[in-house]
Amino acid sequence: MQHHHPTKKAGGVVSWACLILRGGRRKAMEDVSIKRKGKRWWRDILSGEDDDNKHGRRGVNWSSFATKDPYSFVSASGYDTAWLAMIPIHSDPTCSMFKECLEWVANNQTEEGYWGDCVDAHGDPSIDSLPATLACLIALHRWNVGANNIKRGLDFVQENSEKILGKTYDDLPRWFAIVFPGMIELAREAGIELAFPSQLNGLLFDIFHKRQSLLDAEELVGNQYYPPLLSYLEALPSTYDICEQDITMNLSGDGSLFKSPAATGRAFMATGNEMTLSYLQMVVGRCANGVPPTFPMDEELIRLCLVNQLQRLGLADHFTREIEDNLAKIYWNYKTQESTRKSGNSADVAIQLHKDSLAFRLLRMHGFTISPGQLCWFLNNDKVRAQIEENQEYFSITMFNVYRATDLKFPGEGELEEARSFSRKVLEKIALKDTSFGCTGLKKMMEHELRFPWIARLDRLDNRAWIEDSNNTNLLWVGKASSHRLSTLLNKKLLQLAVAEYGFRQLIYRNELEEVTRWSKSRGMSDMGFGRERTTYCYFAIASSIPLQYDSEVRMIITKSAVVITVADDFYDTEASFYELNSLTDAIAGWDAKGLSGHSKTIFNALDDLVTEIVAKVLHQKGIDITFFLQQIWYETFNSWLVEAEAKWSMGGFVPSTEEYLGTGMVSIALHTIVLPASYLLDPSPTASKVRAGEYQTVTKLSMLIPRLLNDIQSYQKEQEEGKMNYVLLYMRENPGADIENSTTYVREILENKWGEFLQNVLMDDGLGELPKASKLLHLSCVKVFQMFFHSSNRYDSNTDMLQDIQKAIYIPLHIGSNSM
Numbered sequence: 059m060q061h062h063h064p065t066k067k068a069g070g071v072v073s074w075a076c077l078i079l080r081g082g083r084r085k086a087m088e089d090v091s092i093k094r095k096g097k098r099w100w101r102d103i104l105s106g107e108d109d110d111n112k113h114g115r116r117g118v119n120w121s122s123f124a125t126k127d128p129y130s131f132v133s134a135s136g137y138d139t140a141w142l143a144m145i146p147i148h149s150d151p152t153c154s155m156f157k158e159c160l161e162w163v164a165n166n167q168t169e170e171g172y173w174g175d176c177v178d179a180h181g182d183p184s185i186d187s188l189p190a191t192l193a194c195l196i197a198l199h200r201w202n203v204g205a206n207n208i209k210r211g212l213d214f215v216q217e218n219s220e221k222i223l224g225k226t227y228d229d230l231p232r233w234f235a236i237v238f239p240g241m242i243e244l245a246r247e248a249g250i251e252l253a254f255p256s257q258l259n260g261l262l263f264d265i266f267h268k269r270q271s272l273l274d275a276e277e278l279v280g281n282q283y284y285p286p287l288l289s290y291l292e293a294l295p296s297t298y299d300i301c302e303q304d305i306t307m308n309l310s311g312d313g314s315l316f317k318s319p320a321a322t323g324r325a326f327m328a329t330g331n332e333m334t335l336s337y338l339q340m341v342v343g344r345c346a347n348g349v350p351p352t353f354p355m356d357e358e359l360i361r362l363c364l365v366n367q368l369q370r371l372g373l374a375d376h377f378t379r380e381i382e383d384n385l386a387k388i389y390w391n392y393k394t395q396e397s398t399r400k401s402g403n404s405a406d407v408a409i410q411l412h413k414d415s416l417a418f419r420l421l422r423m424h425g426f427t428i429s430p431g432q433l434c435w436f437l438n439n440d441k442v443r444a445q446i447e448e449n450q451e452y453f454s455i456t457m458f459n460v461y462r463a464t465d466l467k468f469p470g471e472g473e474l475e476e477a478r479s480f481s482r483k484v485l486e487k488i489a490l491k492d493t494s495f496g497c498t499g500l501k502k503m504m505e506h507e508l509r510f511p512w513i514a515r516l517d518r519l520d521n522r523a524w525i526e527d528s529n530n531t532n533l534l535w536v537g538k539a540s541s542h543r544l545s546t547l548l549n550k551k552l553l554q555l556a557v558a559e560y561g562f563r564q565l566i567y568r569n570e571l572e573e574v575t576r577w578s579k580s581r582g583m584s585d586m587g588f589g590r591e592r593t594t595y596c597y598f599a600i601a602s603s604i605p606l607q608y609d610s611e612v613r614m615i616i617t618k619s620a621v622v623i624t625v626a627d628d629f630y631d632t633e634a635s636f637y638e639l640n641s642l643t644d645a646i647a648g649w650d651a652k653g654l655s656g657h658s659k660t661i662f663n664a665l666d667d668l669v670t671e672i673v674a675k676v677l678h679q680k681g682i683d684i685t686f687f688l689q690q691i692w693y694e695t696f697n698s699w700l701v702e703a704e705a706k707w708s709m710g711g712f713v714p715s716t717e718e719y720l721g722t723g724m725v726s727i728a729l730h731t732i733v734l735p736a737s738y739l740l741d742p743s744p745t746a747s748k749v750r751a752g753e754y755q756t757v758t759k760l761s762m763l764i765p766r767l768l769n770d771i772q773s774y775q776k777e778q779e780e781g782k783m784n785y786v787l788l789y790m791r792e793n794p795g796a797d798i799e800n801s802t803t804y805v806r807e808i809l810e811n812k813w814g815e816f817l818q819n820v821l822m823d824d825g826l827g828e829l830p831k832a833s834k835l836l837h838l839s840c841v842k843v844f845q846m847f848f849h850s851s852n853r854y855d856s857n858t859d860m861l862q863d864i865q866k867a868i869y870i871p872l873h874i875g876s877n878s879m
Contacts, residue, residue: 128361128364129355130545131363131544132542133175133543133544133546134348134545135174135349135537135540136173136193136194137173137174137193137237137351138350138351139162139349140159140173140193141193141320141323142319142338143159144196145326155338159348160197166348167211171213172190173193173211174186175532175543175546183218185234186541189237190540191215192215193241195211195215195250196250199248200248212250212251212252216253216254216255219254220255220257223265232283233285234265235269236272236290236294237290237539240269240290240294272287273298278304281445283449284452285318285538289318289321290321291325292320292321292324293539305331309325309331314334314337314353318538319350319351319352322337322338341353351540351542352538352542356413359535362413363534363544364544366416368552370524372517372560372563373556385426386426388421392432407436408453411433411453412455412456412535415459415462418430418433419462419463425821425823430471430473430474433464433473434476437473437476450488454488455500455533457481457484457488458504460480461482461485462512467814468814468815482508485507489505489508502527502530503527513813513845514842514846516602516603516863516867517602517605517839518602518867519866519867522867525872528549532549564867566610567601567868570597570613571594571598574597577618578621581660581664582663583660583664586628586657588629588633589625589628589633590624590854590855592621593617593621596620598863599843599846600613600620601868602863603840609739611739612836615671615672618671619735622664622668623695623728625664627728629658631699631703634657634658636704638658639700643696643699643700645658646665646689646697665692669689672738672739673688679739680743684735687735687751691731691734692731694725694731694752698722701722702723702782713788713791714783716788716789719783719785720763724766726766727765727766727769727844730758730762733761734758736836737833740830740832740836743830743833749829755829757829758829760815760819764841764844767805767808767812768844768848769844771802771805774798787801789801820834
């Protein structure tokens with residue numbers, strides 16, 4: 059049979075010409091155009107090139123990504139920019155000191171009439187838009203400019219306040235209860251007529267009442283609440299007693315008030331302090347195109363957020379070198395510089411911990427050696443822990459990322475286990491609260507993370523969910539009165555590229571699934587008349603788990619192997635006579651189908667066709683003949699099924715020990731039979747001396763053990779009814795005092811320990827050269843597939859459980875709302 063697979067070009071990019079030849083020409087051409095434009099644009103962003111100077115240059119200096127100003131990746135804050143626009147020149151109070159900020163306000167109103175990149179999970183303006191818009195109206199009104207802007211902004215506030223506040227009435231965060239009333243008061247003091255609908259009066263009264271309660275209960279600068287009241291200086295009522303000394307005593311060394319441009323602008327207007335002026339000039343000098351919510355920002359944190367965003371969107375595979383270069387620089391800084399970890403200031407703690415959690419996960423995932431202490435330093439500081447507990451709103455995204463970082467826990471890392479437990483408890487408290495701090499999307503992400511662990515999720519479906527929730531997933535970290543977000547332009551371009559990439563993947567997946575389905579039918583695998591037909595399941599699972607840059611042949615070979623394994627396992631388990639089992643096993647041992655008939659012959663012929671195909675491909679690509687290895691590994695697998703089916707196990711009353719059981723069960727689960735032959739199609743591929751049937755490396759042994767135990771936890775009831783053995787059942791027999799709950803708990807503890815050991819073997823270089831990194835990562839992808847199948851139920855045996863996921867991965871197009879794109 060002749061196969062037409064997309065081939066790889068330099069850099070792992072799939073050949074577009076081959077895609078077009080395989081059908082869907084118009085759609086493919088459109089995808090190609092979008093993809094190429096998107097990749098060129100992103101490379102220009104990484105290289106720091108602008109539209110004006112990039113044309114005519116043939117090469118791009120990838121390393122110059124480090125010279126691109128990270129501040130350009132973060133969205134400007136309409137609220138803070140407006141406050142700087144309000145500051146008058148001391149010598150001429152009729153003019154704005156920072157005209158660049160005033161011009162930004164005048165030129166950056168949205169079509170809907172509000173200011174800021176403030177949208178909720180549905181793409182509608184969020185509560186952030188109200189104070190930001192009021193601040194911009196005040197700035198324009200103060201300098202008597204932008205009459206049309208003011209009218210549109212007033213219309214927006216008056217027409218949308220009820221709708222926006224109605225969505226979050228029971229969910230208003232602390233910062234909003236402070237800032238929004240303050241902006242209403244300032245607007246009215248400036249002479250701006252705000253006419254809210256009468257039905258909103260009760261809600262506004264409640265918000266003002268909540269503010270008063272906060273003002274009465276909190277200290278101006280205390281340790282219990284963060285950010286402190288003084289950081290909202292610009293929004294505090296004129297009746298609130300604040301003296302100049304309160305301000306100057308709390309200025310940072312750079313002249314800022316809690317690194318807030320808005321608060322520092324108000325502080326300068328109140329005191330005329332030269333340090334605050336220098337700070338404001340520095341802010342505008344660095345950020346002339348809109349002021350960020352915080353200044354200065356941690357540039358490494360911005361880069362980490364950007365790398366994280368690339369991975370979550372499913373784009374990282376195309377920019378591995380750029381990502382590795384940047385992570386290497388960040389790793390060097392972690393190793394050579396003492397991280398600044400302060401316990402007195404919640405802002406410093408939150409940002410440092412947020413940075414450390416992202417760095418830990420990204421660095422460890424990319425094979426860098428990083429100590430748990432780089433992340434878990436906060437655990438030994440009771441003051442920091444108390445700050446997190448008391449300011450869950452402010453630390454919500456930070457705790458979300460701490461929890462995700464602990465997914466990569468290795469054996470013996472008790473600190474990470476403690477950090478996971480602590481962060482999980484915080485997230486569970488947030489999930490149980492009626493409030494979501496004004497961000498329902500973030501709360502949903504937390505709930506999803508708690509319910510479906512990373513080890514049991516498929517990467518492509520994760521990518522899709524992240525893209526679809528783009529109005530929340532462009533959040534970087536929490537700020538004082540709004541979250542730091544990716545810049546509008548950057549987020550738009552990334553989403554365009556991610557959607558095009560996902561659609562391109564789906565086109566490839568549909569073509570490959572059609573081809574492997576034809577193979578399955580032509581080899582008789584899909585109409586055996588017994589057992590499970592799982593061609594689509596198998597292809598969906600592996601395609602959704604491994605990177606697209608892996609050759610199409612890898613996905614096809616893995617799928618075909620899984621199909622043969624499923625059919626043959628069912629044949630041995632439920633259909634075949636004892637004579638047929640022995641005959642087929644003997645045929646596999648001698649690799650000779652003579653004397654076989656019926657289902658046995660069909661299975662042998664399909665397997666022979668598969669092995670012949672793999673041998674030919676590996677011989678062509680690598681110049682080595684792996685015929686003997688493939689025949690041996692398949693015989694080992696078939697023989698394990700025979701052992702399990704023999705009367706001495708199933709019917710004769712013989713009960714193996716747990717050790718004997720695993721000796722066969724690890725082989726019969728057949729993950730190694732899937733992943734090792736496919737590894738020979740990777741670059742680099744394993745050497746023959748490192749891969750021998752029956753003599754497997756540690757990472758392979760662990761990848762055989764974990765799926766077996768996962769399967770046994772979900773299948774012990776069925777196998778108990780059928781009189782078969784299972785590790786859960788055997789443990790109870792060997793430990794008479796244990797019940798099912800004790801046994802499953804014991805097995806889950808083994809799984810947790812072995813999973814950490816497996817991760818360590820996959821991600822870290824053991825110095826022994828066991829298997830190439832590409833092969834190890836393929837092991838990880840395949841084990842995650844089994845985790846998905848058996849995490850909470852036996853999804854593989856269900857005829858319906860995965861149908862919606864299959865549709866999302868392969869067939870249903872991605873559509874992102876206009877507010878995002």
